[in-house]
Amino acid sequence: MGFKVLHGGLQSLIKDLGRMGFRGAGVPISGVLDPYRYFWVNGILGNSRYNPIVEMKMIGVEIEFDTDHLIALTGFSAETFLDDKKLHLFRPYKVKKGQVLKVGKINENGTIYLGIRGNWNLDKALGSVSSDLLTPFAGLLGRALKKGDKVSIENDTVPIDYSVSIPEEILVRRTGLKTIRILTGPESNLLKNGKKNHLSDNIITIDRTSNRMGLRLVSEIPVLRVNKNMLSSFVHPGTIQASSEKNLILLLNHSQTTGGYPRVAQVIRGDMYKLAYLGPGDQILFKWTTIEEAKYIERYQWGQFNLLWNLYFE
Amino acid sequence: MNHNFNIVAFGENVALLQCREEISLEMLEWLYSVDELLNSERKNYIRETVVTYNELAVVYNCLAYSFEEIKEVLEEIATRTKASSQQWEYREIRVPVCYDKRFALDNKKLEEETGLEFESIVALHAGKQYIVYMMGFLPGFLYLGELDEHLWCKRLSNPRKSVPKGSVGIAGKQTGIYPTESPGGWNLIGRTPIDLISIKGDRLSFFKPLDRITFFPISKKQFDDFDAAEYLNGIFLKYGI
Numbered sequence: 394m395g396f397k398v399l400h401g402g403l404q405s406l407i408k409d410l411g412r413m414g415f416r417g418a419g420v421p422i423s424g425v426l427d428p429y430r431y432f433w434v435n436g437i438l439g440n441s442r443y444n445p446i447v448e449m450k451m452i453g454v455e456i457e458f459d460t461d462h463l464i465a466l467t468g469f470s471a472e473t474f475l476d477d478k479k480l481h482l483f484r485p486y487k488v489k490k491g492q493v494l495k496v497g498k499i500n501e502n503g504t505i506y507l508g509i510r511g512n513w514n515l516d517k518a519l520g521s522v523s524s525d526l527l528t529p530f531a532g533l534l535g536r537a538l539k540k541g542d543k544v545s546i547e548n549d550t551v552p553i554d555y556s557v558s559i560p561e562e563i564l565v566r567r568t569g570l571k572t573i574r575i576l577t578g579p580e581s582n583l584l585k586n587g588k589k590n591h592l593s594d595n596i597i598t599i600d601r602t603s604n605r606m607g608l609r610l611v612s613e614i615p616v617l618r619v620n621k622n623m624l625s626s627f628v629h630p631g632t633i634q635a636s637s638e639k640n641l642i643l644l645l646n647h648s649q650t651t652g653g654y655p656r657v658a659q660v661i662r663g664d665m666y667k668l669a670y671l672g673p674g675d676q677i678l679f680k681w682t683t684i685e686e687a688k689y690i691e692r693y694q695w696g697q698f699n700l701l702w703n704l705y706f707e
Numbered sequence: 708m709n710h711n712f713n714i715v716a717f718g719e720n721v722a723l724l725q726c727r728e729e730i731s732l733e734m735l736e737w738l739y740s741v742d743e744l745l746n747s748e749r750k751n752y753i754r755e756t757v758v759t760y761n762e763l764a765v766v767y768n769c770l771a772y773s774f775e776e777i778k779e780v781l782e783e784i785a786t787r788t789k790a791s792s793q794q795w796e797y798r799e800i801r802v803p804v805c806y807d808k809r810f811a812l813d814n815k816k817l818e819e820e821t822g823l824e825f826e827s828i829v830a831l832h833a834g835k836q837y838i839v840y841m842m843g844f845l846p847g848f849l850y851l852g853e854l855d856e857h858l859w860c861k862r863l864s865n866p867r868k869s870v871p872k873g874s875v876g877i878a879g880k881q882t883g884i885y886p887t888e889s890p891g892g893w894n895l896i897g898r899t900p901i902d903l904i905s906i907k908g909d910r911l912s913f914f915k916p917l918d919r920i921t922f923f924p925i926s927k928k929q930f931d932d933f934d935a936a937e938y939l940n941g942i943f944l945k946y947g948i
Contacts, residue, residue: 414755418911419843529887530847627757627764651843659718
């Protein structure tokens with residue numbers, strides 16, 4: 394029961410919300426970047442929203458099912474096939490034993506979530522099934538999927554409603570992704586021109602050297618007033634570090650837990666999911682906001698999401 | 708006497724208690740004491756805490772609590788935690804290191820930079836007890852200090868793409884051990900055969916902040932034959948873990 398990996402793609406990772414509570418020992422969170430599309434793919438299948446999924450970027454997996462299963466894909470954007478049949482995102486599909494799912498190339502710096510109905514028999518480490526690229530956990534806990542891997546899932550193909558429509562709000566739209574709202578960080582005072590500064594009034598490009606740990610950003614004009622040698626200090630997902638006058642690092646969910654560069658800003662929690670759909674070559678516009686507004690945005694987003702969830706899945 | 712501190716917001720869900728930017732054992736003991744007290748008294752809305760050289764980061768549930776509320780709690784606990792009010796119980800752990808030139812990849816650079824022969828560098832490195840100031844950067848990475856001042860050195864200008872697991876490096880005033888193969892910019896002077904990461908239940912590493920560590924040199928032959936599991940078991944037995 395479950396699937397066998399024929400092709401792992403580029404860093405296809407099994408994930409849940411990740412690990413909390415071990416950053417003091419240097420263990421990163423390693424959770425999904427877009428919790429909304431993660432929860433939704435499980436919702437479509439009638440799973441608990443916290444069920445494991447496969448998170449894919451750039452090139453997705455090719456897997457063969459060894460029994461009948463219910464599957465779904467969410468996120469943006471890929472041409473996915475079940476044998477020769479093209480699949481749509483945000484829809485449930487019944488797959489038969491021996492059929493092959495191919496996710497292939499993921500376009501426009503997107504992320505694809507693959508959900509499968511049932512209990513995934515996976516080991517946990519420190520409370521999570523997430524693959525961690527830094528900690529040497531055993532097996533799939535410590536690495537991406539590769540050819541020959543087998544994941545066992547207890548299938549239960551209960552009837553589900555295939556005719557359910559897809560709410561507009563849950564689809565990923567490319568418009569509006571570029572504006573990322575930020576809060577001040579502990580070293581924001583090192584930025585040029587204080588608050589009305591070049592970090593926000595400037596188009597910033599994502600560099601090719603970006604990865605799951607962080608996006609490398611390049612600004613055309615200097616953003617730092619002065620650089621500073623720092624003691625290694627706490628950093629977390631969303632932290633924007635300035636490694637030099639024009640180079641920035643925006644940390645993602647696989648980031649290390651401490652860093653030695655000035656922490657010049659922090660992306661608001663409500664905008665973190667957008668980073669699942671941005672990557673090399675994309676441009677970002679940072680916009681300063683306040684903690685009050687940031688919390689309002691996060692509450693609003695979860696409120697809207699839970700309304701949809703209840704409407705469709707409860 | 709208490710330490711002067713400042714509490715700032717770092718995003719919606721982190722309150723950062725900051726002290727003067729310096730490396731001081733006394734300040735670290737104080738920060739770890741505040742951390743301990745905070746975790747023993749206020750578990751429900753605090754998600755996790757991380758101590759670094761001069762900061763304590765408190766990650767909290769920001770949809771249920773405001774920064775001002777967390778700040779107030781933190782201020783109260785920090786004010787109540789007297790500097791050096793408790794004798795910190797620390798452990799003394801000996802860690803074997805092979806300083807063979809096959810592992811000490813930066814021995815030439817260090818000889819030039821310090822003006823010392825490599826044998827003297829080894830003698831100085833192994834001749835001192837180090838404090839685990841903090842953990843982080845990589846899982847299980849130990850920040851150890853302080854180096855003998857003759858060994859203070861710059862990081863590599865071009866960090867290595869891959870540093871082998873167990874490598875012992877020095878940089879600035881610090882020394883450290885790479886727990887896994889990873890990129891890194893510290894000057895490599897040797898390698899330890901023991902595992903820094905030993906996952907047992909909800910614990911990642913046997914080592915703890917403020918442990919005292921001394922390195923003892925072993926030969927390449929001893930390195931190859933070293934029974935790391937047995938050695939670690941010996942340490943576990945001694946400390947009852």
